[in-house]
Amino acid sequence: MKNVINVKHPLLEHLVTVLRDINTPPDRFRKTISQIGKTLFTEALREEKTKNKKVSTWVGEGYFPSLEEESYVFIPILRAGLPMLDGLLEIMPSAVSGFLAVKRNEETLESRVYYDRVPDLKGKTAVVLDPMVATGGSLNTALSIIKEKNPEKVISINIIGAPEGLENVSKSHPDVKIFIAQIDEKLNDKGFIIPGLGDAGDRAYNT
Ligand code: PRP
Numbered sequence: 293m294k295n296v297i298n299v300k301h302p303l304l305e306h307l308v309t310v311l312r313d314i315n316t317p318p319d320r321f322r323k324t325i326s327q328i329g330k331t332l333f334t335e336a337l338r339e340e341k342t343k344n345k346k347v348s349t350w351v352g353e354g355y356f357p358s359l360e361e362e363s364y365v366f367i368p369i370l371r372a373g374l375p376m377l378d379g380l381l382e383i384m385p386s387a388v389s390g391f392l393a394v395k396r397n398e399e400t401l402e403s404r405v406y407y408d409r410v411p412d413l414k415g416k417t418a419v420v421l422d423p424m425v426a427t428g429g430s431l432n433t434a435l436s437i438i439k440e441k442n443p444e445k446v447i448s449i450n451i452i453g454a455p456e457g458l459e460n461v462s463k464s465h466p467d468v469k470i471f472i473a474q475i476d477e478k479l480n481d482k483g484f485i486i487p488g489l490g491d492a493g494d495r496a497y498n499t
Contacts (some may be wrong), residue, residue: 293462296453296470299335304473308452311423311489320496325372325423325451325496326379328371332449332471333380333419353499361386365443368411369394369422369434372492376421376449388416392428401483403429407439413443420448423492425472428464429482435465439482447471452488454479 310316310324342357349356361384368377371392377389390410396403410418418438427432431448438446446467452474461470476485489495 293458294481295462295466295468296326296458296472296475297335297407298475299471299473301331304311305391307331308474309487311451312487314490315408316495318496322375322378322382322496325375325384325492326382328353328379328423328451329376329421330379330383330446332451332473333383334430336419336447336471359384362388362417363370364388364435364443365390365411365413365441366419366421367392367434367438369420369430370407370421373421373495375496376423380419380421380449388421390418392434394434396427396430396483398482399418401427401429401469403433409437413438413441416445420468422447422448422487424485425450425453425457425461425470426479426485427454428460431461432459432464434466435461439465451492452476452485454485454488461472468496 307324307328344355347356347357348499364387366380366387367390368374374483392410393407394403394405448470455474458481478486480486
């Protein structure tokens with residue numbers, strides 16, 4: 293799993309524990325997802341190259357390092373990825389957003405796309421946002437659809453994953469770097485991450 297980067301930081305560990313706590317209410321759950329997303333994206337940007345941009349400053353014009361915000365397309369996977377979008381847009385307000393809804397059938401565990409509003413991605417860096425990788429089916433499906441739109445690069449920001457699911461995505465999409473805060477123990481026989489944090493979509497939106 294060379295393309296899976298487990299980002300280690302005491303604050304991330306603490307925040308993942310906040311998510312695991314069943315007493316964390318939806319508002320704090322969403323804010324915590326958003327905060328973890330920001331931290332992971334900041335780490336993912338470490339590898340990016342800045343370009344010098346002409347800027348008018350108080351002491352005149354000069355060239356200073358800059359990232360082209362418009363070249364990033366944030367793609368939250370509905371529903372649970374939505375709070376991550378809020379966080380990333382705080383960091384990069386001029387980035388583009390696209391939306392993809394994937395639902396896994398709880399019995400067959402197969403994932404199906406039911407909404408695709410991801411723009412053409414030519415020359416762009418697609419940033420997929422989903423807190424959970426369980427079997428990996430949803431992320432695999434999302435990545436395949438995203439790749440059809442010809443992005444220059446794809447990265448995935450996830451909060452927790454099961455080793456089985458991450459292995460699965462890593463094999464199908466070895467070119468996609470996955471930045472993740474926590475790799476959990478295993479999947480149970482119903483396809484839930486153990487210990488995990490429950491159904492992130494339900495917990496974020498109080499359903
Ligand atoms: C959850 C989660 C991931 C997916 C992970 O979403 O947010 O998208 O399951 O499972 P997988 O790796 O086995 O595919 P869900 O399908 O429950 O939709 P929701 O966000 O609307 O609740």
